[in-house]
Amino acid sequence: MRLLSTLAYALLFLSFAQAQPTQKPKLVVTPLNDRVLVHTTYGIYQNTAFPSNGLIINTSDGVVLVDTGWDTPEDTDNTRQLLRWVADNLHRPVRFCIVTHFHDDRVGGISEMRKAGIRVISTPLTARMSVKEGYPSPDPVLPADTTFTIGQVPIRCYFPGEGHTSDNMVVWLPSEQILHGGCFVKSVAAFGMGNVADANLTEWTNSVRRVINQFGTAKIVVPGHEEWGDTRALEHTLQLLAKQAAAQKR
Template sequence: MRLLTAFIFAILFHGFAHAQATQNPKLLVTPLTDQVLVHSTYGVYQNNSIPSNGLIIKTKDGIVLVDTGWDSDGNTDNTRQLLRWVADNLRQPVRLCIVTHAHEDRVGGISALLKAGVRVISTPLTAQKSVKLGYESPEGILPNDTTFTIGQEPIRCYFPGEGHTSDNIVVWLPNQRILHGGCFVKSVAAFGMGNVADANLKEWANSIRRVQSQFGTAKIVVPGHEEWSDTRALDHTLRLLEKHGAKQR
């Protein structure tokens, strides 16, 4: 009987461990170019394990991150793992992190970054919303449209208007022709709009069109979740918005 009980417990424990591993895979880092990589960490949304994408930008003056790892409930394991990966593999200090809006998959790991001495910046609205959600505040210094250069790498932060949230920005790397759309842009693999709790569904399409006008030459468009592609992701987001609107009517 004891052996049977132990055997059943072992099966259940293995199944639980497997489920946990399925829900939370390890950090994935994927190169896009010699200078830009995607960091993907995982969170759970509607009982599914979902990848969340940010950028790692290598410059001559250190590393710039776009968005933290997906961390929640005070657990910053994903962002700390990201920092360890950069230290072990790139051997450059992380100089800066740009957060693209105030949701846990973008700003959830801010405490780990600040503890490591990394400067975190955002728009003033994102900083305000981060504090309201219980996170430490990034430096809310970014204008709605600004370009700055770190280590000879120009980085443009652009607020296209409300969409996924009222504070979502995109990040453009002109030398690489890479656009980080964050959760404002849906992956071509997406079948729906995802989390729209804080969305402005009436303005989102207009905001997407502004991005198309500004960054229509992008070679790579990285959405907040799932796989990346090119400017087809912008077209796909518009189509999803149209379908979502039709369902709501």
């Protein structure tokens, strides 16, 4: 009888634990050097809290963000934490935020940015697709390949071709030799391609090769998710794509 009671209690506890919503860790900010930092926020992917990386670029003329926090239209707390961290620690205004494609881990905090009076910019395609996903439209001012300078820091936004999405772009900081690959680039810690619902798996490989040709000298490559490192992330992305293609042929 006692064994049955213990078993019933264990099953009840397991059921209760499974019913609880997955808790997301708070914002993490990690310096890459004295000017560029990675902001990491968490979303829920396949019932697990999963990290998403963007950049904080601290220039003499203010801060540039690459991607918002991973948010939803109903909950923009990640981006709120990000803006609070910048205000409390860098004491400079955010000039604008570049969003690198239309998924919620890149554009989810647009409404919070707007509330704070911060301009969000993207390509015209990303702007259109963001609206289709239910987010406010970023300003569609970025061409497919452009370089501008803020506070003596050159920033290049480059569309390499379709891959993770049809609109994914990367951000290159030539003076820092840092490449923000976003979800277009897979971390060396990744075992698979992740979310490919909007991917062009046929073209992605060619697009990665263009990025390697353009930015193969990068010292640091920051993927959209998980750990960052060097250009091995680009080669790893090609390897994962090759495995994906082989699996589809079986």
